[in-house]
Amino acid sequence: MVRDVNTRLLTENIKEMCIQANHYLAPDMEKAMREAYEKESKPLAKQILGQLLENLDIAGKDMIPICQDTGMAVVFLKIGQDVHFEGGSIEEAVNEGVRQGYEEGYLRKSVVGDPLLRVNTKDNTPAVIHYEIVPGDQVEITLAPKGFGSENMSKIWMLKPADGAEGVKDAIINTVKEAGPNACPPVVVGVGIGGTFEKAAILAKKALTREIGVHSPLSHIREMEEELLAKINEIGLGPAGLGGDTTALAVNINTYATHIAGLPVAVNMCCHVNRHIVRTI
Numbered sequence: 001m002v003r004d005v006n007t008r009l010l011t012e013n014i015k016e017m018c019i020q021a022n023h024y025l026a027p028d029m030e031k032a033m034r035e036a037y038e039k040e041s042k043p044l045a046k047q048i049l050g051q052l053l054e055n056l057d058i059a060g061k062d063m064i065p066i067c068q069d070t071g072m073a074v075v076f077l078k079i080g081q082d083v084h085f086e087g088g089s090i091e092e093a094v095n096e097g098v099r100q101g102y103e104e105g106y107l108r109k110s111v112v113g114d115p116l117l118r119v120n121t122k123d124n125t126p127a128v129i130h131y132e133i134v135p136g137d138q139v140e141i142t143l144a145p146k147g148f149g150s151e152n153m154s155k156i157w158m159l160k161p162a163d164g165a166e167g168v169k170d171a172i173i174n175t176v177k178e179a180g181p182n183a184c185p186p187v188v189v190g191v192g193i194g195g196t197f198e199k200a201a202i203l204a205k206k207a208l209t210r211e212i213g214v215h216s217p218l219s220h221i222r223e224m225e226e227e228l229l230a231k232i233n234e235i236g237l238g239p240a241g242l243g244g245d246t247t248a249l250a251v252n253i254n255t256y257a258t259h260i261a262g263l264p265v266a267v268n269m270c271c272h273v274n275r276h277i278v279r280t281i
Contacts, residue, residue, distance in 0.1 A: 002084050003137035007093035009281050010141070014097025017143040018073060019105035021275040022065045025056050028212040029188075029249070029274050036186060036246040045244025049186075052239070052272060066273050070107040071145030073098045073127040076206060080136035091129060099123040110148075130202060142209050144276045150187065150269040153179035156201055159263040168193060168265050169228060175267040176232050176248065181241025184271035186249050188212070189232065192266040194256040204268035207252040209276040216253055225251045239272075249274075 025033070033056070037049040059066045075094055087093070102109055102124040109124045134140075155178075157171040172191055179187070192203025215222040228251040238244025249272065258264060 001137070002082055003080070004084050004086050005139060005281065006087040007085050007090060008087055010090065010093040010139070011097040011100065013141055013279050013281060014073075014075065014094055014143060015101040015104065017141065017277045017279060018098055018101025018107065018145065021143055021145055021277045022067075022070045022105060022107050023063055024060050025066060025273065026276055029272070030056065032212045032249040033186075033272060036249060040239075040245050042238065042244040044242055045238045045246060048239040048242065048244075049246065065105075065107060066275070067147060067271075068108060069110065069147035069149060070102070070124075071147045071275065072111055073102075073124060074144045074146050074205065075127050075129045076132070076140075076142040076144070076209070077129065078132045078134050078140040078142075080138045081133050082135075082137040083139055094127055094129055095125040098125050098127045130206075138280050140278065140280045142276065142278045144205070144209050146205075146275075147271060147273070150179070150183040150271045153183040153269040154204070155267050156197065157265040157267075158197065159265055161261065161263050163263060165224065168263070169224070169231075171265050172228055172251070172267050173231060173235075175269065176237075177235060179269050180237065183269040184273075185237055185241060186239055186246045186272045188249050188270045188272075188274045189228070189251045190268040190270060191251065191253040192256070192268070193253060193264070194258040195264060196258070196262075197264055199256055200264035200266035201268070203254040203256055204266040207254045208268055208270050208274060209278070210252045210254075212250045216255070218255065221253050221255060225253050 040046040111124050112118045113121045155175045190204040190208035192200040232248040237247040
């Protein structure tokens with residue numbers, strides 16, 4: 001049975017989500033940060049993690065953004081095939097929600113309308129929107145404001161099938177090493193393996209929104225996630241790149257079918273903030 005959904009609901013929810021995501025760390029990220037603080041053995045690293053946690057507390061209490069880079073809004077929409085939108089354009093509704101959220105939340109406007117002319121749009125629109133049609137009559141909204149300190153450290157690799165699992169691991173570890181302190185560690189590493197050039201990148205971006213501690217349902221991918229997390233932390237880069245046990249909080253990998261001649265691997269780096277929030281309407 002068809003369910004009518006007014007696009008105004010998208011605008012209202014996305015406005016609130018923009019403000020919430022930029023002022024309050026997602027519960028899974030806060031838990032991971034506090035666990036990292038308790039486990040950290042290096043005094044300087046522990047001090048830095050403590051300062052980051054203090055920053056989170058202040059941001060929440062005083063309604064100050066967690067980070068000055070309040071990101072470019074990335075929106076994943078899972079739309080039930082039985083949903084009928086009314087009230088106007090979905091894309092316009094999403095962007096209006098971002099516009100209102102960034103203006104009413106006094107969040108930094110970081111988006112330029114043309115990548116070469118570099119004129120600021122002054123309201124942080126347009127958002128980057130990914131659509132997925134799924135069964136049902138609900139709409140799941142995932143908002144992930146993405147800062148570019150870590151985004152700029154991301155990479156995509158078009159490996160050969162012969163490179164295999166070891167080639168994939170090397171690509172991921174090398175990306176983290178090359179990022180160094182620029183990705184604001186401790187980081188979350190989102191990985192997409194398979195598909196095509198662009199599909200791998202979207203898989204990696206979506207992997208960053210997965211709850212920390214929730215692994216891939218595929219046993220061989222779960223093992224790779226756990227192995228890579230251990231190896232990345234053995235690098236010793238540590239919080240803020242100043243040394244320590246905690247370089248990464250998680251490695252989340254998504255996979256998809258691919259061509260017999262290819263092995264695309266995308267690595268999307270994200271800082272310790274890793275903002276993400278999910279709502280269903």
